[in-house]
Amino acid sequence: MTAPEPDIPAAYAKSATFFGRAQKVLAGGASRDTVLRTPHPIYAAEARGSYITDVDGRRYVDFVNNMASLIHGHAYPPVVEAVMAQLQRGTAYTFASTTEVIYAEHMVSRSRAFERIRFVNSGTEAVMAMLKAARAYTGRPKIAKVEGAYHGSYDYAEVSQNANPGNWGREDAPVSVRLSSGTPQSVLDDMVVIPINQPDAATRILDMHRDSIAGILIDPIPHRVGLFEADSAFVERLGAWAKTAGALLLFDEVITFRTEYGGAQQRFNVAPDLTALGKIIGGGFPVGAIAGRADVMSVFAANGGPARLPMSGTFNANPITMTAGRVAMEHFDAAAVRRLNALGDATRAMLRELITELGAEASVTGAGSMFRFHFSSQAPTSYRTAYLDKQKKARLVRFLSDLLDQGVMLADTGAGMLSTVMREEEVDRLRRAARYSLQKQ
Numbered sequence: 001m002t003a004p005e006p007d008i009p010a011a012y013a014k015s016a017t018f019f020g021r022a023q024k025v026l027a028g029g030a031s032r033d034t035v036l037r038t039p040h041p042i043y044a045a046e047a048r049g050s051y052i053t054d055v056d057g058r059r060y061v062d063f064v065n066n067m068a069s070l071i072h073g074h075a076y077p078p079v080v081e082a083v084m085a086q087l088q089r090g091t092a093y094t095f096a097s098t099t100e101v102i103y104a105e106h107m108v109s110r111s112r113a114f115e116r117i118r119f120v121n122s123g124t125e126a127v128m129a130m131l132k133a134a135r136a137y138t139g140r141p142k143i144a145k146v147e148g149a150y151h152g153s154y155d156y157a158e159v160s161q162n163a164n165p166g167n168w169g170r171e172d173a174p175v176s177v178r179l180s181s182g183t184p185q186s187v188l189d190d191m192v193v194i195p196i197n198q199p200d201a202a203t204r205i206l207d208m209h210r211d212s213i214a215g216i217l218i219d220p221i222p223h224r225v226g227l228f229e230a231d232s233a234f235v236e237r238l239g240a241w242a243k244t245a246g247a248l249l250l251f252d253e254v255i256t257f258r259t260e261y262g263g264a265q266q267r268f269n270v271a272p273d274l275t276a277l278g279k280i281i282g283g284g285f286p287v288g289a290i291a292g293r294a295d296v297m298s299v300f301a302a303n304g305g306p307a308r309l310p311m312s313g314t315f316n317a318n319p320i321t322m323t324a325g326r327v328a329m330e331h332f333d334a335a336a337v338r339r340l341n342a343l344g345d346a347t348r349a350m351l352r353e354l355i356t357e358l359g360a361e362a363s364v365t366g367a368g369s370m371f372r373f374h375f376s377s378q379a380p381t382s383y384r385t386a387y388l389d390k391q392k393k394a395r396l397v398r399f400l401s402d403l404l405d406q407g408v409m410l411a412d413t414g415a416g417m418l419s420t421v422m423r424e425e426e427v428d429r430l431r432r433a434a435r436y437s438l439q440k441q
């Protein structure tokens with residue numbers, strides 16, 4: 001152990017003061033639970049590239065990249081320049097914007113499954129629109145989802161997001177568990193929960209709702225489930241089931257789009273009917289999108305009468321997001337995706353070697369440019385094996401807090417998401433901080 005113990009109270013004094021002020025005006029102290037931490041959040045002052053500086057002047061390597069949304073790190077100069085130019089021309093109009101058309105052409109060119117696209121302002125909205133589109137297209141009410149998967153804050157998508165041993169029921173027949181109190185029973189009844197990577201159990205459950213399922217919602221590398229890949233056999237079975245039952249296959253690629261030029265869906269022999277997108281496609285600005293088969297996406301089209309699914313949004317496809325997103329994605333070309341994934345491979349390998357060297361009771365999952373640290377010697381293979389009991393949670397909190405003190409920032413799940421401006425130097429910082437923390441545990 002080489003690093004000195006930092007003087008924590010003094011080091012975070014300004015952040016502590018800001019949180020005192022925040023608690024008097026913001027419900028729960030912040031508008032976004034993700035930034036909350038005990039005893040107080042850390043307040044950012046500025047960020048550039050791979051680094052973020054807090055209001056107390058402490059500098060961190062940022063492996064969170066605003067929850068995987070900043071594919072080129074902070075304040076990426078080509079995006080900054082393009083957005084500054086667009087700012088002078090206006091930020092939103094009630095005319096259609098050419099920036100939307102030009103960006104849509106780029107996004108549609110990235111995947112054959114994206115025949116049509118629509119932009120919204122968050123991943124939550126994208127998933128919501130996708131589920132509503134599946135219902136509008138099929139005329140059916142129910143959606144199936146994987147236990148533990150995070151799909152944003154739409155009532156239906158939230159079901160069983162944080163199911164726990166006290167309420168989750170049998171693994172091969174998971175219970176639909178409400179996230180927020182007050183969620184109507186009807187929402188739970190319309191969500192069918194399946195276990196990941198268990199095709200037999202999943203299809204048995206789906207069969208019980210055969211005529212009422214509009215779509216099967218799946219994140220191909222679900223972060224909160226454990227950040228391991230959905231098996232191709234599992235996804236392909238779901239796709240085949242959907243086809244014969246007249247339901248749709250719905251991919252949530254809000255995070256995973258970063259793993260391939262055309263999204264993680266490129267890795268499977270089955271194409272989704274619809275895909276929800278978000279995060280990196282906004283170039284650092286709020287965004288979401290729904291893309292997919294032209295006939296399914298036609299639910300949004302008015303064609304002289306009311307659309308089957310009318311959808312507006314004051315800031316949908318605003319020219320700032322469209323400009324930032326287009327520049328960011330044009331710079332995230334196939335070569336950039338390959339380079340970033342190679343850095344992801346190297347980072348996961350480095351962490352695994354470190355765990356072996358130290359004999360730590362830990363493991364690492366992930367794919368592409370993402371990794372997640374787990375305090376279990378066996379890498380989890382299901383939501384239930386990735387579930388953090390009190391003891392594992394406490395170890396993770398200590399680990400992350402030690403990393404922060406060493407100037408390295410990971411997400412509160414123990415996950416990290418790389419950006420194209422990161423190099424071996426940043427990965428080496430992570431190695432040194434992780435070594436320090438693991439030895440201290």
Ligand SMILES: Cc1ncc(COP(=O)(O)O)c(C=O)c1O
Nearest residue numbers: 122123124150151152254255278
């Ligand atoms: C897989 C997935 N879907 C949907 C969302 C919701 O996106 P947003 O936070 O932009 O609403 C997230 C956000 O973390 C996500 O990870």
